Amino acid sequence: MSNSKLIDHRKALSNNPDAYTFEISDKNIKRLVKTLVPHLKNAGLRVSPVKNHDELSVIIKLLFSAQENRPFFHIEGTEIPLCWNSPKDWDKSYIKYEWGHLRSRNQAGDRAHNLENLGLYSARCNQHIQTSMHIEELMVYGGILAQRISNVLTARRKLFESVEWNNAVQKIT
Numbered sequence: 001m002s003n004s005k006l007i008d009h010r011k012a013l014s015n016n017p018d019a020y021t022f023e024i025s026d027k028n029i030k031r032l033v034k035t036l037v038p039h040l041k042n043a044g045l046r047v048s049p050v051k052n053h054d055e056l057s058v059i060i061k062l063l064f065s066a067q068e069n070r071p072f073f074h075i076e077g078t079e080i081p082l083c084w085n086s087p088k089d090w091d092k093s094y095i096k097y098e099w100g101h102l103r104s105r106n107q108a109g110d111r112a113h114n115l116e117n118l119g120l121y122s123a124r125c126n127q128h129i130q131t132s133m134h135i136e137e138l139m140v141y142g143g144i145l146a147q148r149i150s151n152v153l154t155a156r157r158k159l160f161e162s163v164e165w166n167n168a169v170q171k172i173t
Helices: 005-013 029-042 054-064 105-113 123-130 136-143 141-160 161-169
Strands: 098-101 119-121
Touching: 029 054, 029 098, 029 119, 054 119, 054 141, 054 161, 098 123, 119 123, 123 136, 136 141, 141 161
Parallel strands: none
Antiparallel strands: 098 119
């Protein structure tokens, strides 16, 4: 367990200009590719983190771009970030992303692991904000959280209709 405190972790994130993009870089994306593969296999796709690395990297970057290169529930305008890692990763000055399910695994059944149901979340957002609810259920909170969700869902809808997305997905199906 890390000896870091939450406030120190949040300040380190705030002071690191690459805190949100570190894991998405070509140098570091391998872990996200590897953690995406089990979800896609559960959705019935035959993918491999080695064989499909390049294609999955493109898909991850497209999803991240639709999130404005931030965690799914990222809110701008706060002095220190409201998205952060789990306590075991408080020593990191970057977000260690998790795959979150827009429609929860507990409620979505077979569709839970579909590629269009996945997003890049910080641990705090996945475990403390969404907490197994469908993304639409979070809209009742209103305010800047509802606005952020609406903006990201709109960007994702446009992405999923794009030729670039369809070409990327076709390469792994």
